[in-house]
Amino acid sequence: MFKSVKLILRSVPFHSYDQYRCATQVLPQLSSEKYKLVRKNYARVQDIDLNYFKSILDENRVITNESDLLPYNIDWVKNCRGQSKVVLKPSSVHEVSQILSYCNEKRLAVCPQGGNTSVVGGSVPVFDEIILNMTNLNKILSLDDISGALVCEAGCILETLDNFVRDQGLIMPLDLGAKGTCHIGGNVSTNAGGLRLVRYGNLHGSVLGLEAVKADGSIVDCLKSLKKDNTGYHLKHLFIGSEGTLGVVTKVAIHCPSMPKAVTIGLFGVNSFDDVLNLYKNAKASLGEIISAFEMSDHEAINGSAKYLNRRLPIPEYPYYVIIETHGSNEAHDEEKLSMFLKKEMESGLILDGTVTSETKKMQHIWSFRESVPAADMNNSYLYAYDVSLPHKHYYELVPILRKRLGDKVLRVSGFGHIGDGNVHINIVTPKYSQEVTDIVEPFIFEEVAKRQGSVSAEHGMGLKKPHYMHFSKDQSAIELMKVLKQLMDPNGILNPYKVLPEH
Ligand SMILES: Cc1cc2nc3c(=O)[nH]c(=O)nc-3n(C[C@H](O)[C@H](O)[C@H](O)COP(=O)(O)OP(=O)(O)OC[C@H]3O[C@@H](n4cnc5c(N)ncnc54)[C@H](O)[C@@H]3O)c2cc1C
Known part of the structure; x- marks a missing residue:
């Protein structure tokens, strides 16, 4: 029998960057030291440059105070720390244009920054690059x-x-x-x-x-x-x-697509990863066009999140969990499809248990367990976040391999992600940053991804952390063409140096 579970609701929004800033007790190691990088031959910001920036922006949009600069220099995962001496906050395209034209002429390096939620160190400088923060272009x-x-x-x-x-x-x-x-x-x-x-x-x-x-x-x-x-x-x-x-x-x-008239979400307990894959295959066949998300998580990821949120999962503990969301235009039609699918899969044994809801708050409640996994993994600990694409049959393989390889050197290794896209997030949690753990995991994880014809970056990008691993996923011919494009678009290399492209 499919269980309907009464949910106790509290809306917990995504922890804003500000909250993390305040929670940061220990400063991350400087990125330049951690990644053993040498500063390139860019000019250093002088008073004359600051005066120019102040002439085109208001004084309060040129930040130079050391403590005010700190949050802009540290990334969300608290892995990277830059040493920028100035943040500029333009509020129009013309101001951006004036700033870049000046920096290009003076050979001043620039790090563009949005919400600074990058998990690959892309959004913070490495040395003293000028941070070009885009917050004020918000119309x-x-x-x-x-x-x-x-x-x-x-x-x-x-x-x-x-x-x-x-x-x-x-x-x-x-x-x-x-x-x-x-x-x-x-x-x-x-x-x-x-x-x-x-x-x-x-x-x-x-x-x-x-x-x-x-x-x-x-x-x-x-x-x-x-x-x-x-x-x-x-x-x-x-x-x-x-x-x-x-x-x-x-x-x-x-x-922007039309807002779906009918939205439903279900959280299901599943026994094995093979069952997760079979469920995905069957969901595509039975639910077709109404599937809007198909996410999976192992026991470690979701239960870590539940513990962090201090909430009980609405279903008992299982080895794997699947979240299926549907977006449709006809509630009765979607409900009928979903009911038939769930009945079939409970009978087949692929779904062991679950809860389904169309109430907004309850849906948010279910999503919160999935969305809080990274925050839970960073709570009083250090998170190594890997984001790779793998063919479905290999999707989860690296999680147990890494668990075995790392043993008790880590607190936990978990796997979760967007199974519909073949994108698995592998999170490794340690009490604090450990070079030994990094050396055990890298480049091993990327070699294993390459053996399985995967991608070393599914969605987070290359940032600072992965340029030297690009060759595991891209042919040299493609890397060379990227370098030609970079040279064409930014001949002085002032835009986000040390990121994305490998040096050699
Ligand atoms: C809790 C959490 C969940 C996440 N989930 C996902 C997910 O499901 N899928 C996913 O893809 N990512 C995810 N991310 C990663 C991150 O949120 C995304 O990469 C996001 O798109 C970054 O946006 P941002 O504005 O924070 O950019 P930033 O982090 O500020 O910058 C990211 C990169 O883009 C550049 N950049 C920023 N703005 C501009 C601009 N206007 N012009 C030129 N370059 C710019 C920066 O230089 C940097 O290289 C997640 C991150 C967190 C913390």
């Missing part, structure tokens, strides 16, 4: 409720945009745990995936156009809101996922 410019095209500035927070378009009967095509803090410009620059990629596709599909500023300060206007536009090369794709190394995204036009 929503237009929404076409017929086509669903939203045009906004790059610093708009994803959740703010979602709330705005929902009032017009639309939703943002992406959703992720960091939605309360991350910017749409950061999402575009990382080609963020998230929970609903399986349904709404990735940003290379839903971004209709964008405006960006190149390293020399020139503005590239590709801000069309058309679904179809085959006039020449599709330049927007150069900026989507380039992690601030080819240009600074200042405006985005994005397609």
Whole structure:
């Protein structure tokens, strides 16, 4: 019998970056030391430069006070720490253009920064790069409720945009745990995936156009809101996922799908990973177009999150959990489909237990267990977050391999993620950062991913942490072409140095 469980509800939003800042007691090691990097030959910021920046921005948008700078220099996972002496907060494309033109001429390096939720060290400087923080470019410019095209500035927070378009009967095509803090410009620059990629596709599909500023300060206007536009090369794709190394995204036009009339979510207990895969296969066949998310988590990940949230899971403990969400336009139709599917899979034994709800608060409650996994893993501990893509048959293999390899050197190794996209997050938790653990895991994990024809970065990007592992997923011919593009777009290499591309 399928259990309906009474949920006790408390809404726990994503912990904002500010809360983490305050919780930071011990400063992370400097990235330059941790990753043994040598400063490149960029100019250093002088008073004359600060005076120039103050002449184009208000004084309070040029931050130089050491303690005020700290949060901008530290990343969300508290793994990386830069040494920037100045944060600039432009509020228009022209200000971004003036800043970059000046920096390019003076050979001053720049680190573009959105919501600073990067988990690969992309959003914080390594040495004294100027931080170009996009928070003040936060205007929503237009929404076409017929086509669903939203045009906004790059610093708009994803959740703010979602709330705005929902009032017009639309939703943002992406959703992720960091939605309360991350910017749409950061999402575009990382080609963020998230929970609903399986349904709404990735940003290379839903971004209709964008405006960006190149390293020399020139503005590239590709801000069309058309679904179809085959006039020449599709330049927007150069900026989507380039992690601030080819240009600074200042405006985005994005397609927002209609808000589903019927949304349902279920949390299910499953006995084995093979059963998770079979359930996914059957869900695709039975639920078809209404699946909007298909997430899995092992026992360690979800129960760690429940403990951290100090809440009980609405179902008993199982080795694996699956979250299935449906988005549809006809409640009765979706309900019938879902009921038939659940009945069948409970009888087949793939689903051992579960709870299903269409109530907003209860749905949020279920999502909170999944979305809080990273925060739980960082609570009084150090998180090594790996984000890889693997063919489904190999999806979970590396978790037990790493558990065995690491033994009692770590607190836990867990696996969870977007199974619909073949993207598994492998989280390794230790009491504090340990070079020994890093050396046991890397490059081993990436070699194993390569053996299985996977990708070393499914959605978080390369950032600072992974450039030297790019060759495990990309052929040298592709890496060489990327370097040619970088040289063309940013000949002085001022944009986000030390990130994304391997040095050799
Ligand atoms: C709890 C949590 C859950 C997450 N879940 C997901 C998930 O499900 N899917 C996923 O893909 N990611 C996820 N992430 C990672 C992160 O949130 C995304 O990469 C997000 O898109 C980053 O946006 P941001 O505004 O915080 O960018 P930042 O972290 O500030 O920057 C990320 C990169 O983009 C560059 N950048 C930022 N803004 C601009 C701009 N306007 N122009 C040019 N370059 C820019 C930066 O230089 C940096 O290289 C998660 C992170 C956390 C903390």
